[in-house]
Amino acid sequence: MPVDSVALENVIVRPEGIDIPFDLSSYGTGKHVVEIGFGNGEFPVYMARSHGEDTFWGIEVSQTCVLKAAKRIRNLGIKNLFLMCGDARFLLRECFQDETIHKVYMNFPCPWPKSRHGKRRVTYSGFADMLAAVLCRGGVFELVTDEEWYADEVKAVLSDHQALALYAYEKNPHRSVTTKYERKWLAQGKDIFLVQIEKKEKFTVDRLIKEENVMHTKIGNVTWTPSQLQVLNGLEGKAGDCHWTYKNYYMSSGESFLLETIASDGGFEQRFFLKLVKGEKETLIKLDPNCTAFRTPALKQSIYCLAEHLSQAKDHS
Numbered sequence: 001m002p003v004d005s006v007a008l009e010n011v012i013v014r015p016e017g018i019d020i021p022f023d024l025s026s027y028g029t030g031k032h033v034v035e036i037g038f039g040n041g042e043f044p045v046y047m048a049r050s051h052g053e054d055t056f057w058g059i060e061v062s063q064t065c066v067l068k069a070a071k072r073i074r075n076l077g078i079k080n081l082f083l084m085c086g087d088a089r090f091l092l093r094e095c096f097q098d099e100t101i102h103k104v105y106m107n108f109p110c111p112w113p114k115s116r117h118g119k120r121r122v123t124y125s126g127f128a129d130m131l132a133a134v135l136c137r138g139g140v141f142e143l144v145t146d147e148e149w150y151a152d153e154v155k156a157v158l159s160d161h162q163a164l165a166l167y168a169y170e171k172n173p174h175r176s177v178t179t180k181y182e183r184k185w186l187a188q189g190k191d192i193f194l195v196q197i198e199k200k201e202k203f204t205v206d207r208l209i210k211e212e213n214v215m216h217t218k219i220g221n222v223t224w225t226p227s228q229l230q231v232l233n234g235l236e237g238k239a240g241d242c243h244w245t246y247k248n249y250y251m252s253s254g255e256s257f258l259l260e261t262i263a264s265d266g267g268f269e270q271r272f273f274l275k276l277v278k279g280e281k282e283t284l285i286k287l288d289p290n291c292t293a294f295r296t297p298a299l300k301q302s303i304y305c306l307a308e309h310l311s312q313a314k315d316h317s
């Protein structure tokens with residue numbers, strides 16, 4: 001994400017800033033609370049100010065929202081609220097260890113009514129497993145929505161999980177803080193539905209990122225021509241849940257070039273540049289250090305696949 005260096009002292013910028021999963025003991029001794037999709041940030045700001053002893057984490061996929069909220073946090077001098085920019089389906093699972101989060105809030109998420117968007121809903125199985133892992137026992141997931149069918153689906157699906165159980169279900173609950181979307185729906189005379197799900201039993205989930213070592217691979221003394229590189233454009237690869245596509249390449253100084261790559265691990269997609277640096281004896285392929293991509297299996301595969309491809313090109317030249 002672009003770094004507005006003035007505003008972002010509370011934003012966790014990956015990957016240079018910090019190792020994952022987080023060592024939460026460095027972030028306060030109280031409870032850890034997460035909000036997914038905080039929009040303009042007023043909910044976590046209110047919570048952080050009224051519970052100064054606890055630490056709050058906001059995860060939001062929109063960079064604009066993160067930047068605006070970060071400025072608000074700075075202007076108000078809030079020290080116990082941290083923001084992350086990205087897909088919560090990935091960040092909650094990869095950044096937090098099992099049984100470390102006391103509460104996860106989700107205020108007025110998009111219900112994604114179309115069936116082809118099913119994997120974006122909180123009711124798909126991966127989400128329930130992730131919640132069941134990161135919540136502390138007795139910890140609660142709270143979702144508020146203006147769509148009754150959606151509240152019912154969340155209640156049914158999450159409470160069916162082996163480690164989770166229904167804690168509360170309310171129509172038009174009293175809430176000490178309202179959000180932008182809440183006010184919008186209330187102004188339209190809509191009802192509001194609250195679902196709370198409690199973590200009952202230990203549960204764990206597999207993380208994609210096992211270790212975050214620096215990524216590079218070496219290939220022999222390879223030379224290439226722009227026409228050879230053109231072949232890479234649109235080249236795709238697949239291995240299990242990992243999928244990657246090479247896009248445009250950009251020649252930089254000397255014989256080095258950057259290759260734009262899109263890689264997805266299941267539904268988690270990242271766009272980054274692979275850098276090829278030509279040395280005297282060998283060529284190094286690495287993740288461009290300016291990219292804040294996570295070293296996921298798909299990213300690693302895209303590096304190995306490129307190495308293989310270029311080595312073969314060398315053998316046939």
Ligand SMILES: C[S@@+](CC[C@H](N)C(=O)[O-])C[C@H]1O[C@@H](n2cnc3c(N)ncnc32)[C@H](O)[C@@H]1O
Pocket residue numbers: 036037038039040059060061062065086087088089106107108109110179180181182
């Ligand atoms: C309808 S808005 C609600 C905003 C705010 N919670 C409110 O009540 O005013 C949903 C928010 O969730 C964010 N969002 C959607 N999918 C997300 C995801 N996978 N991870 C993190 N944030 C997400 C959107 O960018 C958007 O800001």
